[in-house]
Amino acid sequence: MKPRHRQDALVRNLRRQGTSTISRLAEEVGASRRTVLRDIAALRDEGFVIHSETGPGGGLFLDPRSVQTTARLSVAEVFALLISVASMRAAGTLPFSGLADAALAKIEKALPSDKVQDLRRFLDCLYVGPLAPEVDITNLGKMDPALLPAFEPAFLNRLRLRFHYRDAKGVETTRHVEPQAMLILPPLWYLVAWDPSRQDFRHFRMDRISAPECVEGSAFRRRQVPFDDSVRPVRQTLD
Amino acid sequence: MKPRHRQDALVRNLRRQGTSTISRLAEEVGASRRTVLRDIAALRDEGFVIHSETGPGGGLFLDPRSVQTTARLSVAEVFALLISVASMRAAGTLPFSGLADAALAKIEKALPSDKVQDLRRFLDCLYVGPLAPEVDITNLGKMDPALLPAFEPAFLNRLRLRFHYRDAKGVETTRHVEPQAMLILPPLWYLVAWDPSRQDFRHFRMDRISAPECVEGSAFRRRQVPFDDSVRPVRQTLD
DNA sequence: TTAATGATGCCAAAAACTGGCACCATAAAT
DNA sequence: ATTTATGGTGCCAGTTTTTGGCATCATTAA
Incomplete structure (x- = not known):
């Protein structure tokens, strides 16, 4: 038996029996x-x-508080946890969030990759806030999670993204943009991207995007996203 | 160099260079x-x-989606992540939550302990909802995170909890209860507990609890917590 | 005092790991 | 067809790490 597995077995036995x-x-x-x-x-x-x-x-007596897990998570899963925790922190109402941050920091450090740090920079742009009371949630479509895998490589590798977009008037166009950030205003997600053909930033509601596709070999550099907390009042105008 | 570290280096190099x-x-x-x-x-x-x-x-080409982490998390950290994700799911507005769930399931499975499953049962009682608009957040004290470590063993080991409680009228009493669940109604946390001396359930606002202490060797069994979603309208009366 | 227990140092045996070699399969380039 | 660059496998001897036994010490309950 390998040392690692034997040590896990020891921990298990100690936990089960209390002392040994x-x-x-x-x-x-x-x-x-x-x-x-x-x-x-x-x-x-x-x-x-x-x-x-x-x-x-x-x-021997094992202090249960010191027991640790050795889960193997994929980058996507780390990303998911990251969003979850970042959102809760943004909401600012839950205790334990310090612990959750510490846990995520550990996870990131253990990840044999520095791409998650890149993702984190995108997350910094996130703002998660309560929905304005006058907005009718049921009328706002949610994005299709099945589309997400297509977005991940775009953010991870800074690749251009091509997709169909149906705007507020129902007009469908094909876009070709450089994704810069995700903006979360529950229950809606927005893609904030630089549109080279228009030389400007555009917001896209994720639920109005279809058939997204990464354009391979099209790495671009990140641009200064022109918003921060001041995006809040803009909310009603986004769509 | 140890095999493990060399393999990590390989993954890093492959990620950085794309192919090699x-x-x-x-x-x-x-x-x-x-x-x-x-x-x-x-x-x-x-x-x-x-x-x-x-x-x-x-x-060689490493599929980035398969990169994994090997972080070692403590039970407390898993609990923190669990709350984070459970809360987001309750809020019901974020994509990726399926992925986050999967990640947590992995973490729990890898944990050489089944205590987290116990914690999960408590979490099932959580309800996280948006704050009613008429509530003035600044007037609601938040609980002191420094108190939390005292609560954790009570939940983990089903131990009675003793603490001082200052009620809405400012009257301070000493309680001795069996913690049953945490109820989260942002930004407040409530402890739902069975009070043996009163033979009834009581809600305690966590920010009004002071000097909590576990009573060692006092394991109790769980009781049927008498609420579910119907707790929502009760909100205004809790304090 | 005795016995049960954790803890450390040392060393030889056992196991795992490593690197070199020969060799095969595949696919692009010539 | 040949050459070349590449991944992949089997084998074996040398090297490194791990293991188990032993002696020994410290501590504490009986």
């Missing part, structure tokens, strides 16, 4: 006393808090 | 061609999707 002794653990995981001791030391190095007491009746 | 060849990677990570090939095989076993093409101009 080196010899018992050694028998349970099929390793020698010496090896278990080394594994315990390794776990302590990794941050597990394991108390020990010598003498008859002594043994 | 075995020989180039071998030089970059300071290992032999054979070893890199073995590492690639190991990565594939772990779920990384690495395409390869033979012949001149060929090479």
Whole structure:
């Protein structure tokens, strides 16, 4: 058995039994006393808090608060969590958000990639706010989540995006833009993009976008997105 | 360099360069061609999707969607993420929430502990809704996050909780209750608990609780919490 | 004092990893 | 058809890491 798996088994046994002794653990995981001791030391190095007491009746005790998980998440999943947490922080009403931030920071650090940092920069542009009371939610279509996979590579790799867009008047056009940010004003998502042919920024309601496609090999540089909190009052005019 | 770290380096290089060849990677990570090939095989076993093409101009290509992280999170951190995601789902306005759910499911599964499932049962009672427009947020105190660590073991281990409570009239009493659920109505958190001395459920505003303390060795069983969505209209009467 | 327990250092055996080699398959270029 | 650049596999000896046994010490309850 690989060291890593054996150490996981040790943690499991310690959790289940509350307290145990080196010899018992050694028998349970099929390793020698010496090896278990080394594994315990390794776990302590990794941050597990394991108390020990010598003498008859002594043994090991794992502090449950120090138990950790080793989930493997994809970049997309990290992105999803990121949005969730960023949104809650923007809403500003939940405690634990500090902990959630810390957790995400860990996840990002463990990710063998620095692309998530790029995503984070886009997230900085997000604003999540309560819906104005006069807006009729049922009348506002939501974007189709099935379209999202097409957007991700565009943001990750700064690729131009081509899609069909049906504007407020129902007129359908084909656009070819450089995605700059996502703007979230629940329950609507907007794509903020630079339109090279018009030399200007445009907002697109995500639910009015269809057939999005990344244009391969078209990396562009990021532009200064011309809004911040002041976007708030603009809300009613977006569509 | 340890195999694990070398493999991480490989993934980093592949992500950065888009595509590469075995020989180039071998030089970059300071290992032999054979070893890199073995590492690639190991990565594939772990779920990384690495395409390869033979012949001149060929090479390796890592599908970015398959890149994974190996963060180690504590139970408390998982709880924090859980709340974040559960809240967003309750708000019902964000896409990606399916992905976030999947990510959390993975995290929970990887956690060598089943305590998080217990936490999840509490979370099922959460309701997160937009604040009624007539409520003046600035007048509503928020709970002190510093108090939270005292609550966590109470929920995790079903322990009785003792605390001081200052009610709406400013009268301070000492309570001794069995915590049953957290009720979130932004920006306020409520503790829903069974009060054995009164043989009834009580709601406590978290920001009016002080000096919370777990009562060790006092495990209790869960009671049927007598509310669901119908709690919504009750809102104005809670305090 | 004794016995049970955690903890550390040392060393040889065992296991895993590594790098070199030969060799194969494929596909583009000549 | 040949050459060349590439990924991929099997084998084996050398190297490195891990393991298990041993001796030994410290601590504490009986």
